[in-house]
Amino acid sequence: MSIWEYANPKRFMQTSGALLPWVSIAAVILTVAGLVWGFFFTPDDYRQGSTVKIIYLHVPSAMMAINIWIMMLVTSIIWLVRRHHVSALAAKAAAPIGLTMTLIALVTGAFWGQPMWGTWWAWDPRLTAFLILFLFYLGYIALWEAIESPDGAADLTSILCIVGSVFALLSRYAVLFWNQGLHQGASLSMDKREHVADVFWLPLLVSIAGFVLGFVALMLLRTRTEIRSRRLRALEARERMS
Amino acid sequence: MTGKPDLLSLNALAVARGGVPVLEGVSFNLSAGDLLILRGPNGIGKTTLLRTIAGLQAPLAGRVSCVPEAIAYAAHADGLKSTLTVAENLRFWAAIHGTAGIDAALEGMNLTALAGRMAANLSAGQKRRLGLARLLVTGRPVWALDEPTVSLDRASVALFGRAVAAHLAQGGAAVIATHVDLGLDDAQVLDLAPFRAFSPAEGGRSTAFEGDFGGAFL
Amino acid sequence: MTGKPDLLSLNALAVARGGVPVLEGVSFNLSAGDLLILRGPNGIGKTTLLRTIAGLQAPLAGRVSCVPEAIAYAAHADGLKSTLTVAENLRFWAAIHGTAGIDAALEGMNLTALAGRMAANLSAGQKRRLGLARLLVTGRPVWALDEPTVSLDRASVALFGRAVAAHLAQGGAAVIATHVDLGLDDAQVLDLAPFRAFSPAEGGRSTAFEGDFGGAFL
Amino acid sequence: MIALLLRDLRLSVRSGGGFGLGLAFFLLVATLVPFGVGAEAAVLSRIASGILWVGALLACLLSLDRIFALDHEDGSLDLLATAPIPLEGVAAVKAAAHWIVTGLPLTLIAPVLGVLLSLPGAGYAPLVLSLLLGTPALSAIGTFGAALTVGVRRGGLLMSLLVLPLYVPTLIFGAEVARRGAAGLDNSTALLMLGGITAGTMALLPFASAAAIRAGLR
Amino acid sequence: MIALLLRDLRLSVRSGGGFGLGLAFFLLVATLVPFGVGAEAAVLSRIASGILWVGALLACLLSLDRIFALDHEDGSLDLLATAPIPLEGVAAVKAAAHWIVTGLPLTLIAPVLGVLLSLPGAGYAPLVLSLLLGTPALSAIGTFGAALTVGVRRGGLLMSLLVLPLYVPTLIFGAEVARRGAAGLDNSTALLMLGGITAGTMALLPFASAAAIRAGLR
């Protein structure tokens, strides 16, 4: 059986319906475990004090914010090439989750920045690129809302998502030339692993896993809702015709 | 419809508007000299069908086959620029379609006297005549017209009828959606009512979500 | 038209559109129970006349006299908000006019089943019915209607006819511009063609600049 | 009148355009400026309150065309003009609805954008105060501008031109209040002037707006 | 294609909106900012080039909705989509026409506004150079945004929201070129990036725009 079978709405509804409870339970357990572990059972950092606890929210949400956009890019391309409706609806369902993740990362980063850098906000390359990503999410969601015909909206938002990805990447690297940053480099990559001590690292991993699963669970739920609402619209239109 | 090659042929076409199928199973062929009148109550899907023929939207199922770039489409809206004169409007479309002069078209639609007038200062009927004159400068063989005689007076309807007849005589073809009688004799008439798309429950086609889950997702 | 007081009377009215006089010398009186049908070719000035009666534009000459706030006007456009439901739309106009319930109006225009539907999701005919239902919640005695039956099907036209008849029976009056037959028996018909404004050269009235000025500025 | 206010608020929530987009524009202006002038906190904090005022003004400006244009297009404005509420009241309500949908959210979000522009700590209170006091004037003036250009095709940019000069006094005093406040100077004169402008425009401009609408409907 | 370009230019001159109003907006932004941030020459000259870039960007932004909206409303866009020129070509021509009508005049008038904002002497050449190089990218990106929102009711503010993030890289490098130039620093990296962005958007975005128009016409 090809993977495209899952693009069949009925099939998707069956599979996702079976999967959803388990994924949700796992997501809740992991997220709660990661956050509780991080918040209650880790020591303070010698330099950052207790603010280091923000890492368990900030890093997973920032990672998810970027990954969700990439996932939307993939599903948008699938829609444009193979015209599988579930794919387009999954992108639509994911966007508000991405927006929330972006907001969480922005807020936690700002709260962290205040004690660490002495400012809530700085025009640092990474922060700047992230703000632009936030704006892209807003525009993407607004475009979905603005267009009445569902397939037309799927087409146009997919095109926006692809063009937006190019610009999101561009602004991510473009701002590197712009001025120097305050923000941490990639401290999670394997070769620089020593940057974050193990005591912080393990609960962080759990928390990241929780966020990933939480995203999957929410996405399944929301995609199911989108499929239902799509069917509802079709039925209403049909009723109107007869 | 025999012997002569088809200029346009529809094969079991199904079309949708706003995601809802409106017509299905529409088939016909047009060859040189053929005229087809589309009829049917408001909302049956005439405009949708013509837009599909013109290539502005994709069919839900079935095929439209014609020589590429053979179709000249005229919609409810005329596509006129109100700050350009009649001649400027026509000359623009002639340039876009790479055809020569606009004089024959002006003549044919009785617009010569108005050539220098701004389109904004035309009456509704004169605007419509200008919209139809545009067809003459496209130089395309198949006309797909959506209610072309709206707001035309009697004399202009006759003028339009003669223009269609001349086009057919020169080896063209036309498919025209209209509610009124155009006074064209040898036209075939296609009533679209029998082609209304049924809901899946009634055995009709399902939209976007195809196949065995069609019932579940329409 | 005798005995009963006039609800609306026009006295040698002249009206202009875009600065050009279109009709002049129009006079009539309407009292309770009167229905007047305005006829005339496109562009003669029916819409302009009705807008003047509704007080939306000033007459060029002559007078419109009626009880203040007696006129309910319905134009080509329905003034519906597509993101509000049928009931919300009607309730808004009822609140503006300070009238009580909307149930009778919903009933009268056969909209009860659609009360919770967004106006955007109505068909053209249903939209028009909602626009006409608005007249019922204004509670005003004189209806000035501009082609009210556009896009209505046969049954709805009859429904509308009954609504007008009921309005007249309750002591109201109506002036209706239309091209079609409404099936209302005791209507007087006024053809506007004889009232077309002449150009000053033909001895007609001059526009904005009156008197000896007029000739110089036309 | 309450009904009208509620309807306008409901419409702008439903249409998904009112609230969100005005705010979004304000956010965008505030984010673009650091890209333009560079990210040095010293420079930014010096110009922050002025830029926020200019941004709020532009965000107001761009949402003005919704005030009357939608009602004009679908015919509601004609019907409101013939309804038993004074047109002055309509204009005042429209201005109030615009302020609730645009000015108020702008005022509330301004402190957040202050952070982006490194506004000094002492600047937040005067900024919010000045916006709270000044944005009603922007809405009242804007409603007047919108009323002047009702019915003008593509009146948007024309309206900007008409409205911007009228906005200048409000901007001068509003920004002055915010700037002197941020610098810890006495700003009571500017505050008085700002309050005076707001009170004056709110009291008088609805009459001018109503007159403009009446003229525009002709 | 040449015919299309000429028509678009002629239309924007005739309609009296194209040239004048975009420029006027730029002028107004440049004059409002001193009111907002106060008139000290030291502060102004520091932010002059950045503000001018932001102003040019906003002026571009506000004229974007004319690119396709007018053609969509009157039906020309449907006809262009069925005409024998590729839609990619149409998008490219539209972007070019927008640049000639908006970007070019903005570039030319920028030095004058530089005087108003006390731009230092060394800043003029880099400002004009950066605008000349950057505004074509603004037009190309803007055409894409306009294509995305063709047919969306009141798409104006939505389009701003979509386009502004896309404008950010152009703004960053454009303003960087102007600012570093004014400060006498080396700006060749930024200049290269700006050129790259312009070349890239001009080469690729017409394809995206054409795809968006096709999807929007459905």
Place this chain on the structure above:
Amino acid sequence: MMPELGKYAATVLSAYGISLVLLAGLIAFSLWRSVRVRRALAEQEARMQRHD
């Protein structure tokens, strides 16, 4: 039970607070919409069943 957060208590707690509120809001909204759409669909299907 509560860990000693020192002088950054307010910072850390508000960061956690706002984030959890945002997450809860997203989840609540998704669930609410899911329930609503599910119910509307069921109603619609029931209605159309009756008509057919």
